[in-house]
Amino acid sequence: MISIKSLSKNYNDNEVLKDINLSFNPGEIHGIVGENGAGKTTLFKAIAGIESFEGVIGYSKGNLKNVMGFLQTDPYFLSKITGKEYLRLLCKARSQKEIAISEKNIFDLPLDQYAETYSTGMQKKLALTGILMQKNDVYILDEPFNGVDIHSNTIINQILLKLKELNKIIILSSHIFSTLYDTCDYLHYLKNGSILRSADKSEFQTIEKEMQGAGIQYKIDKLNLK
Numbered sequence: 001m002i003s004i005k006s007l008s009k010n011y012n013d014n015e016v017l018k019d020i021n022l023s024f025n026p027g028e029i030h031g032i033v034g035e036n037g038a039g040k041t042t043l044f045k046a047i048a049g050i051e052s053f054e055g056v057i058g059y060s061k062g063n064l065k066n067v068m069g070f071l072q073t074d075p076y077f078l079s080k081i082t083g084k085e086y087l088r089l090l091c092k093a094r095s096q097k098e099i100a101i102s103e104k105n106i107f108d109l110p111l112d113q114y115a116e117t118y119s120t121g122m123q124k125k126l127a128l129t130g131i132l133m134q135k136n137d138v139y140i141l142d143e144p145f146n147g148v149d150i151h152s153n154t155i156i157n158q159i160l161l162k163l164k165e166l167n168k169i170i171i172l173s174s175h176i177f178s179t180l181y182d183t184c185d186y187l188h189y190l191k192n193g194s195i196l197r198s199a200d201k202s203e204f205q206t207i208e209k210e211m212q213g214a215g216i217q218y219k220i221d222k223l224n225l226k
């Protein structure tokens with residue numbers, strides 16, 4: 001289990017995360033939803049251990065960093081590294097034995113091409129393939145569906161359900177509610193750095209309505225359109 005207790009984060013005077021308390025169990029898919037700038041990526045970076053924070057993030061099975069795959073919104077690649085080299089590097093980082101990389105190329109990526117020349121969606125698929133090949137226990141996926149074609153979206157959906165079946169911990173963010181309905185067991189609505197509401201599937205619609213309705217009429221009125 002991952003447990004987050006009293007997590008807060010400031011960037012100078014900007015309090016980006018405020019007293020977050022959450023827990024994630026194996027075999028569960030959790031979705032973090034919220035408007036742009038709500039703090040989703042900051043929360044993910046804190047869990048991934050690449051951002052400082054106040055509070056405690058605990059993992060019941062040892063060092064989280066050694067068993068976690070983090071898919072960033074815009075994955076970073078070293079220059080002049082091919083897709084194949086990248087995947088090999090990630091496998092080596094987990095001391096995986098030499099494996100037939102081309103067999104794992106489920107998104108049909110041009111693996112001999114430099115990763116930096118890939119399109120946005122291809123880069124996301126390469127990074128995702130890499131963390132899947134690592135056979136991690138925990139997956140943190142920042143907008144895994146964004147910029148990815150429909151066919152690949154379906155594949156990612158199925159992968160998530162398979163990971164759940166394998167008792168992994170999965171935490172993801174998305175702005176697309178239909179995909180969240182398909183995959184997530186729980187949703188957490190992050191607003192201005194605080195968890196406004198956590199819900200199981202039976203209450204997803206409440207969160208969707210809350211998010212859709214958040215002051216829209218007031219904002220449109222302010223435009224004073226004529």
Ligand SMILES: Nc1ncnc2c1ncn2[C@@H]1O[C@H](COP(=O)(O)OP(=O)(O)OP(=O)(O)O)[C@@H](O)[C@H]1O
Binds near residue numbers: 016036042
């Ligand atoms: N490195 C940084 N330095 C200063 N402020 C930052 C930094 N990173 C993020 N922020 C601020 O933290 C807040 C939360 O940003 P974050 O990227 O976590 O939001 P998000 O919910 O992931 O947004 P989006 O849906 O647009 O991806 C924003 O106000 C942002 O400007």
